[in-house]
Amino acid sequence: EESEKLKIYDLLTSKEKKMFLNTSFENLIMVNPNMMNIEDESIIEVSPFRIPTEDGLMKRIIDIAVALIGIVITSPIMAVTAILVKKSSEGPVFYKQIRITKDGREFEILKFRSMGVTAEKDSGPVLATSNDMRVTKVGKYLRSLRIDELPQLFNVLLGDMSLVGPRPERPFFVDQFKELNPHYYLRHNVRAGITGYAQVYGKYASDFNSKLNFDLIYIKKYSLILDLKIMLQTVKILFDKVSSRGVDESERAILSEQEIEARGIKVIY
Incomplete structure (x- = not known):
């Protein structure tokens, strides 16, 4: 939820911790924003997915x-x-x-x-x-x-x-x-x-x-x-x-059931 995100952001900011976000479309769209001022309000303009x-x-x-x-x-x-x-x-x-x-x-x-x-x-x-x-x-x-x-x-x-x-x-x-x-x-x-x-x-x-x-x-x-x-x-x-x-395809390892269970993974049939 947005309210929970804000609480997490506030906490990490107050503790001066680095924040890492995944590359979901919601986050990607905010990369390289343009900053604008309308009267006394600062506005973030989302940049397009195009080369100028x-x-x-x-x-x-x-x-x-x-x-x-x-x-x-x-x-x-x-x-x-x-x-x-x-x-x-x-x-x-x-x-x-x-x-x-x-x-x-x-x-x-x-x-x-x-x-x-x-x-x-x-x-x-x-x-x-x-x-x-x-x-x-x-x-x-x-x-x-x-x-x-x-x-x-x-x-x-x-x-x-x-x-x-x-x-x-x-x-x-x-x-x-x-x-x-x-x-x-x-x-x-x-x-x-x-x-x-x-x-x-x-x-x-x-x-x-x-x-x-x-x-x-x-x-x-x-x-x-x-x-x-x-x-x-x-x-x-x-x-x-x-x-x-x-x-x-060589990296697609084939493991036995015993090897899978040894890694703590439960197999459900």
Whole structure:
């Protein structure tokens, strides 16, 4: 209850204790408020889940400049990768897939193909997992080093993506996530990114609600400095195998009934 919250806040404030709140939508919406004065009253204006226009323009200019430089620098790597992909398995060098970006617009994301051409022929759309049997031998290295993501620099040039932003999802999963969380659409107020706040500061294998919270925090806290920090952190974790995982099935431990009860958990049938 609101009255109980106020009592707790008062107590912690009087004892000079730190307060930690969870990332519920109620709390997220209060991040980065604008302070206003109306006559003699101080008012808190809630900031929107959008990047200011002037910051968005500067972000776009930086995206274009860095993408052009990145394509020139990594062109030898992309050329070698294209040859390896072509020789390692049948099918095209590049993999195109429909994803969702700003304002819910669909676009074709470009990657080096790391799976067999019939990876989802029978299963339909599924999320990638650790030790995914659909991934080719060359694909495992491409994914672990994030080399398969390099062609997305062309998506940045085209304006479909940004260097930093929420990772783009497929329409099939977006429709499901929207049904599960009514605030999911807010992440589409900005361009999708090659890397993002959720990939750097949250574990890549976390559930979609956790990643959504990180994405909304990014939009609320946005600054060019934050983008720079995320890009530098991305370089730092490039060789961290955990960062390149999908839904990690290896971490879903299977315990016996005895082991569960030994942990003090009562099993009810």
